[in-house]
Amino acid sequence: MPRITLPDGSIRQYDAATTAAQVAADIGPGLAKAALGAKINGKLSDLSTLIEHDCALALVTPKSRDGQVDTDALSMLRHSCAHVMAEAIQKLYPGTMLVYGPALDTGFYYDMAFASGRAPSTDDFAAIEVEMAQIIAENRPFTRYDLTLDAGLSKLQTEGSKFKIDNAERAKEGGSTTLSWYATGSPSTNWEDLCRGPHIPSTGRIGAFKITSLASSYWKGDETLDRLTRVYGTAFATKPELEAYLKQVEEAKKRDHRLLGKQLRLFHIDEMVGQGLVLWTPRGAVVRQELQTFIGEALREQGYQQVFTPHIGKLELYRTSGHYPYYRESQYPPIVDHDAMSKLASEGCSCGELANRLERGEVEGYLLKPMNCPHHIRIFASEPHSYRDLPVRLAEFGTVYRWEQSGEIGGLTRVRGFTQDDAHLFVREDQVSAELQGCLALVKLIFATLGMSDYRVRVGLRDPTSDKYVGESANWDKAEEACRSAARSLGVPFSEEPGEAAFYGPKIDFVVRDVIGRSWQLGTVQVDYNLPIRFDLSYIGADNKEHRPVMIHRAPFGSMERFVGVLIEHFAGAFPLWLAPEQVRVLPISEKSEEYAKEVLAAIKALGMRATIDAGNERIQARIRDASEAKIPYLAVVGPRDAQQRVVSLRAFGIDANLGELPLDQFLLRLGAEYRTRGSESLKAALTP
RNA sequence: GCCACCGUAGCUCAGUGGUAGAGCACACCCUUGGUAAGGGUGAGGUCGAGGGUUCAAUCCCCUUCGGUGGCUCCA
Numbered sequence: 001m002p003r004i005t006l007p008d009g010s011i012r013q014y015d016a017a018t019t020a021a022q023v024a025a026d027i028g029p030g031l032a033k034a035a036l037g038a039k040i041n042g043k044l045s046d047l048s049t050l051i052e053h054d055c056a057l058a059l060v061t062p063k064s065r066d067g068q069v070d071t072d073a074l075s076m077l078r079h080s081c082a083h084v085m086a087e088a089i090q091k092l093y094p095g096t097m098l099v100y101g102p103a104l105d106t107g108f109y110y111d112m113a114f115a116s117g118r119a120p121s122t123d124d125f126a127a128i129e130v131e132m133a134q135i136i137a138e139n140r141p142f143t144r145y146d147l148t149l150d151a152g153l154s155k156l157q158t159e160g161s162k163f164k165i166d167n168a169e170r171a172k173e174g175g176s177t178t179l180s181w182y183a184t185g186s187p188s189t190n191w192e193d194l195c196r197g198p199h200i201p202s203t204g205r206i207g208a209f210k211i212t213s214l215a216s217s218y219w220k221g222d223e224t225l226d227r228l229t230r231v232y233g234t235a236f237a238t239k240p241e242l243e244a245y246l247k248q249v250e251e252a253k254k255r256d257h258r259l260l261g262k263q264l265r266l267f268h269i270d271e272m273v274g275q276g277l278v279l280w281t282p283r284g285a286v287v288r289q290e291l292q293t294f295i296g297e298a299l300r301e302q303g304y305q306q307v308f309t310p311h312i313g314k315l316e317l318y319r320t321s322g323h324y325p326y327y328r329e330s331q332y333p334p335i336v337d338h339d340a341m342s343k344l345a346s347e348g349c350s351c352g353e354l355a356n357r358l359e360r361g362e363v364e365g366y367l368l369k370p371m372n373c374p375h376h377i378r379i380f381a382s383e384p385h386s387y388r389d390l391p392v393r394l395a396e397f398g399t400v401y402r403w404e405q406s407g408e409i410g411g412l413t414r415v416r417g418f419t420q421d422d423a424h425l426f427v428r429e430d431q432v433s434a435e436l437q438g439c440l441a442l443v444k445l446i447f448a449t450l451g452m453s454d455y456r457v458r459v460g461l462r463d464p465t466s467d468k469y470v471g472e473s474a475n476w477d478k479a480e481e482a483c484r485s486a487a488r489s490l491g492v493p494f495s496e497e498p499g500e501a502a503f504y505g506p507k508i509d510f511v512v513r514d515v516i517g518r519s520w521q522l523g524t525v526q527v528d529y530n531l532p533i534r535f536d537l538s539y540i541g542a543d544n545k546e547h548r549p550v551m552i553h554r555a556p557f558g559s560m561e562r563f564v565g566v567l568i569e570h571f572a573g574a575f576p577l578w579l580a581p582e583q584v585r586v587l588p589i590s591e592k593s594e595e596y597a598k599e600v601l602a603a604i605k606a607l608g609m610r611a612t613i614d615a616g617n618e619r620i621q622a623r624i625r626d627a628s629e630a631k632i633p634y635l636a637v638v639g640p641r642d643a644q645q646r647v648v649s650l651r652a653f654g655i656d657a658n659l660g661e662l663p664l665d666q667f668l669l670r671l672g673a674e675y676r677t678r679g680s681e682s683l684k685a686a687l688t689p
Numbered sequence: 690g691c692c693a694c695c696g697u698a699g700c701u702c703a704g705u706g707g708u709a710g711a712g713c714a715c716a717c718c719c720u721u722g723g724u725a726a727g728g729g730u731g732a733g734g735u736c737g738a739g740g741g742u743u744c745a746a747u748c749c750c751c752u753u754c755g756g757u758g759g760c761u762c763c764a
Contacts, residue, residue, distance in 0.1 A: 109759090119692080119693080120693090121693065121694075122693070122694055123694090212758090213693080213694090213758055213759070214692075214693045214694075214758080214759080215691095215692065215693070215758060215759030215760060216691055216692025216693070216759075216760055216761095217691090217692085217759075217760045217761085218691080218760060218761065221760075221761070222761085223690080223691075223760080223761050223762090227691060227692070227760085228692090228760090229692065229693080230692085230759065230760075232758085232759075258756095258757095262700075263700085269756095271737085271754070271755050271756090275754095275755075275756095322764085323764070326764075327764050329762090330762085330763075330764070370764075371764075402763080402764090404762080404763070405690055405691095405761075405762060405763090406690070406755095407690065407691070407692095407759090407760085407761085407762095408690090408760095408761080408762065408763075410756085410757080410758095414763080502764065503764080504764095516758090521763085587724085589721080589722070589723050589724090590721040590722060590723090591721060592721070617718095617719095617720080617721090618722090618726080618727080619720090619721085619722050619723095619726085619727060620722065620723060620724060621722085621723090621724065621725060621726065621727090622725080622726050622727080623724095623725095624724050624725055625724095625725035625726055626725090626726085627725090628725055629725085635724085637723070637724060639723055640723090641723080642723095649723080649724075651724070656724090656725070657724080658723085658724050
């Protein structure tokens with residue numbers, strides 16, 4: 001006698017067990033038609049799930065009452081589409097074994113093991129899609145049936161897919177007492193797949209779908225296990241939604257920093273120089289320099305001291321720090337000098353042997369620095385310190401080199417050589433909390449100044465079950481609490497992620513997404529009790545005894561490369577005035593006004609600003625178009641009328657209109673103010689109606 | 690590093706087993722035009738590199754370098 005409570009609080013009572021589909025039908029034919037699934041006591045379920053007991057029931061439809069797309073519905077739809085795709089592929093590629101096919105935020109994928117040499121290519125998508133369309137047109141019901149664990153496992157053993165057997169065994173370990181299959185149609189006659197579900201009622205409910213890409217993956221994400229082929233796709237309830245999504249993806253791609261970097265000539269990566277090695281061209285260098293100047297001002301206010309250190313250091317330094325050999329895989333190989341090399345060669349030393357000798361410290365070499373901390377530590381250690389001197393804050397735009405896997409490198413966001421806006425703070429125990437706050441204030445200042453609000457904060461804590469961390473538990477407790485309270489003080493949500501701490505201490509990371517949805521860590525603040533011990537750092541306390549300082553590693557931008565990459569996408573290439581490589585372009589209407597235009601140009605340059613003149617042969621329309629495409633913040637159009645009245649006719653990027661005339665001296669005053677205040681006094685905003 | 694796809698002029702891209710084309714950009718000429726493309730002429734390519742098949746390769750095959758999407762990794 002189930003009593004079913006609906007989301008509006010109303011209760012429906014049934015004499016016997018029923019289904020969500022029946023409840024939907026009883027409420028109304030429209031709902032019955034729209035429903036894709038149900039939430040029974042909060043658990044996403046098939047519409048056909050038998051309801052035998054009292055429960056709370058919510059029907060899941062593609063769009064919720066307020067017209068928003070329902071993510072649960074979309075997720076069921078996509079997972080169901082993954083089944084349809086798997087069936088199509090297994091039909092076209094007999095012998096293909098299925099592994100795992102979940103829904104994603106933007107679609108779905110299915111991992112598959114193809115018979116060797118039989119994997120499809122992107123050219124085969126169309127054929128697969130035709131097959132899928134057929135299955136959808138047949139509108140076959142997704143039919144669930146359950147077997148006991150034993151019966152299910154023996155069925156899987158007979159079928160012989162180790163992947164599915166493994167899935168079933170994991171379900172067993174997870175506490176399942178039965179195994180479920182979903183047939184697309186009728187069990188025993190139609191295609192079926194071991195699956196926990198839930199699914200939409202029938203294939204016909206998949207309104208629109210598309211196979212999007214192909215990738216390889218590892219079974220269970222473990223590179224020592226089987227290599228699988230992952231086929232990605234997406235699906236929506238309706239065709240217009242799919243089209244809108246595809247269009248949105250296209251639009252996002254136009255903001256891609258790799259594309260804009262080329263169009264706007266911000267940076268260049270040259271295969272002759274090397275993969276992942278960024279060449280900052282003059283225009284991009286301006287952006288970076290402005291950011292460095294900006295943060296540099298904040299650093300001076302916070303009492304940082306600037307240092308410079310070289311790009312390499314002795315291997316022994318990194319043996320002490322622990323970077324070598326623990327992270328050797330991520331480093332460029334050591335540099336060995338000529339004499340040592342000749343000597344080794346004359347001894348017939350093999351490469352393998354050389355590696356071993358480097359490892360054991362029998363051959364000395366230099367390392368391209370993977371991190372700046374060891375150099376900064378040696379600066380700190382170069383003179384004695386009193387407790388009165390602390391905190392010592394050493395800052396450097398330090399360039400580091402890491403051997404990233406070739407397949408992972410791309411654009412500015414993942415590179416092999418990058419410059420961190422790095423600093424290391426050597427602080428007393430009692431200063432940790434306040435200094436952390438200071439570091440976070442810097443990150444906050446950056447995000448606020450640049451108008452970036454779409455970021456996520458991650459507090460990386462130690463894994464309580466692991467013993468891979470150094471330092472005393474009491475110190476960790478203090479450090480973690482300092483990180484937590486510092487993160488709390490930011491006033492934005494953050495996630496605590498156990499196991500994400502560095503081995504020497506907890507950290508706070510700032511994570512943003514790029515235009516294609518990938519997450520990147522930008523700023524980071526880390527508390528470190530370990531390196532001071534490894535380098536035996538000390539200061540003299542008020543008690544005239546030696547004490548161990550605590551280190552804070554922090555880089556509010558993260559790396560200049562990655563940050564600028566993300567920033568290009570954030571602004572879609574249209575930088576605010578203070579960052580823009582070219583801030584103003586002066587456009588004389590014709591040669592008759594060129595003299596005055598040059599005068600305007602000189603006056604802007606006298607403000608220390610970046611301006612050019614385009615006195616080319618083209619008509620003004622064409623030159624305005626060129627300047628707009630270059631995303632230049634201000635265009636000063638000057639013709640004979642302007643020259644006579646000593647005004648400029650202004651245009652601002654993003655406003656497709658003449659903003660009117662402004663007296664030259666006014667223009668210069670307000671332009672300079674906007675630049676100096678980094679946009680808080682905006683000329684454009686003042687002129688915009 | 691792994692899998693798939695891609696690599697043709699500075700950029701965006703056509704194209705073909707018989708040694709290449711467009712648009713934009715560039716140069717020059719005409720035009721001196723008041724707010725998103727004025728007109729003309731011209732220059733520009735070892736078709737990423739190496740090897741193979743073929744009478745003949747930019748095109749087919751192999752290798753390699755680089756790019757893209759994922760996987761893995763990211764101290």
